[in-house]
Amino acid sequence: MTKHHSSLAAASILIAALSASPAQATDGYFLNGIGAKAKGSAGVAIAQPQDALSIAANPAAATEVGGRLDVGVEFFIPNRGATISGNGGGLNGTYSGNGANPFVLPEIGYVRPLSDSVAVGIAIYGNGGMNTVYKSNPFAGFGGSGPAGVDLKQIFITPTIAARVAPGHSIGVSPIIVVQGFRASGIQPFAAASQDPANFTNRGTDWSAGGGVRVGYLGKFSDALSLGAFYQSRIWTGRFDKYAGLFAGRGGFDVPASYGAGIAVKPTPALTLAADVKRIEYSDIASVGNPLSVLFTGKPLGAENGPGFGWRDITAWKLGVTYAASERWTVRAGYGHSGNPVPQSETLINILAPGIVSHHITAGATHTTASGLELTAYAMHAPKQTVRGKGSIPAPYAGGEADVSLGETSFGFSAGVKF
Numbered sequence: 001m002t003k004h005h006s007s008l009a010a011a012s013i014l015i016a017a018l019s020a021s022p023a024q025a026t027d028g029y030f031l032n033g034i035g036a037k038a039k040g041s042a043g044v045a046i047a048q049p050q051d052a053l054s055i056a057a058n059p060a061a062a063t064e065v066g067g068r069l070d071v072g073v074e075f076f077i078p079n080r081g082a083t084i085s086g087n088g089g090g091l092n093g094t095y096s097g098n099g100a101n102p103f104v105l106p107e108i109g110y111v112r113p114l115s116d117s118v119a120v121g122i123a124i125y126g127n128g129g130m131n132t133v134y135k136s137n138p139f140a141g142f143g144g145s146g147p148a149g150v151d152l153k154q155i156f157i158t159p160t161i162a163a164r165v166a167p168g169h170s171i172g173v174s175p176i177i178v179v180q181g182f183r184a185s186g187i188q189p190f191a192a193a194s195q196d197p198a199n200f201t202n203r204g205t206d207w208s209a210g211g212g213v214r215v216g217y218l219g220k221f222s223d224a225l226s227l228g229a230f231y232q233s234r235i236w237t238g239r240f241d242k243y244a245g246l247f248a249g250r251g252g253f254d255v256p257a258s259y260g261a262g263i264a265v266k267p268t269p270a271l272t273l274a275a276d277v278k279r280i281e282y283s284d285i286a287s288v289g290n291p292l293s294v295l296f297t298g299k300p301l302g303a304e305n306g307p308g309f310g311w312r313d314i315t316a317w318k319l320g321v322t323y324a325a326s327e328r329w330t331v332r333a334g335y336g337h338s339g340n341p342v343p344q345s346e347t348l349i350n351i352l353a354p355g356i357v358s359h360h361i362t363a364g365a366t367h368t369t370a371s372g373l374e375l376t377a378y379a380m381h382a383p384k385q386t387v388r389g390k391g392s393i394p395a396p397y398a399g400g401e402a403d404v405s406l407g408e409t410s411f412g413f414s415a416g417v418k419f
Helices: 003-019 036-040 052-056 059-063 188-193 292-297
Strands: 068-085 093-096 103-113 118-134 148-166 169-185 206-222 225-232 258-268 271-280 314-324 329-338 359-368 374-387 401-418
Touching: 036 052, 036 068, 036 329, 036 359, 036 374, 036 401, 052 059, 052 068, 052 103, 052 118, 052 148, 052 169, 059 118, 059 148, 059 169, 059 206, 059 225, 068 118, 068 374
Parallel strands: none
Antiparallel strands: 068 093, 068 103, 068 401, 103 118, 118 148, 148 169, 169 206, 206 225, 225 258, 258 271, 271 314, 314 329, 329 359, 359 374, 374 401
């Protein structure tokens, strides 16, 4: 690695670590993909490694991409909102949660072969998050003051090692370090239902860190067929002490486990058709998966196994097309579908976190310059989706229904070099 590459990598890592600030993403609160090339084809990457950031989807990809440095940035613009009707406590109205936009999400990946069969790398990126800022507080009728909303950001740092264990077959492992920040504001009326109301809202940003592991397999069965799979463990993190009265387990907010598989087929040397499927186990994390109704069984907010956002597990499917139109140009397109994690009964608390979009379409392209620099651009759109509440506002909060909505648009760029 040249001195120039070393300096660029160090600077990019610092920028990514300090600046990553995801908002709602298309797979619940996980991003729909990592790396500009994957994002141009709906996030497909498990069996189709295209750049150094592919190790974030499948660590085994490190043996296939060669020596690379890829640096990218995404501009993410979510459109979130809520409507409350039939409430006897004065909450009725339509509210925009777009007090903060857009979000800038940097990412960097670096891979270096150590031999013909072993490669190492590192990827730093935002893997998930959620953000809402309601300048007109939906809970003002209950006494909420100031803007209401939450901001969760998660930065993943994944050193990686992979080995080719047989011709065409590789395995890889990535220890995962996560740094996450969270803040909540404007939800004062619900502090009365907390076991620690002093650490519930308007406490500024709190930080926690933790770790887990991701393992992957990548098999190239012929020039025309590749298969891949990965498993990411639950990531155990420290508590958000400033929000010990909000999240179950006195501020616990671990990252859920996920796993998936992919296939890539090349009908012709220039054309690749690829698909991924991924499962995310949101319901295993009490702060995310427990329903609000737990509150009425005697467990206050912040208690061990207390109330959460009521999210269910989801499955995400992605289909991508990559076509090498010439030596200099490659174009991509894709479609993704994910389950909606928010049940109709849980929309009240998910006014703060409406991670509900189920469809996204993407397009992208890479231009390779005469010097070998790869310049990639992409765009993604997830049409606005609404979940209409059904039994969503409990009688102690004066009944009625809360409807939540979310749509998303993003675009991004990256530069990649081989060495």
